[in-house]
Amino acid sequence: MSQSPDQLREMFRMQQALNLRIGVDTARMNDEEKAKWILNYVRATQQELAELTDSVPWKWWAKYQKFDEQNARVEVVDLFHFLISMAQVLGMSADDVYQAYLKKNEVNFQRQDSGYTQKDENDSRHI
């Protein structure tokens, strides 16, 4: 199997180091702990998404807001932290994520090529 880009593998390595430093070992969890930590990371992700939302002037009733593009970039990087952590709870390496992304991306192109007029639950089961 081909290897994912070095940068993605390095991000996975650094995320594991940070989570271990925080006291969370995503590589050694039983199913109960996995469920708990997926929910923790989902909640943290939702919080970062709310912060990303607030980087954009979305309040239609308020005129004081500004688009803070630099802060939006920081929030996107925060999101990567939590997404990578979730992948690691699920036992996915950088290579696993890269391979699954390749397959899903191909399915998404095929769906566009075929018009995507019908939902086929089986077209992404192989991923």
Ligand SMILES: O=c1ccn([C@H]2C[C@H](O)[C@@H](COP(=O)(O)OP(=O)(O)OP(=O)(O)O)O2)c(=O)[nH]1
């Ligand atoms: O278990 C954890 C907890 C946090 N973080 C990282 C992700 C993100 O980069 C940051 C989020 O921390 P916090 O919520 O304190 O930051 P913030 O409130 O979003 O502030 P800022 O946007 O200035 O970083 O900490 C992890 O990687 N693993």
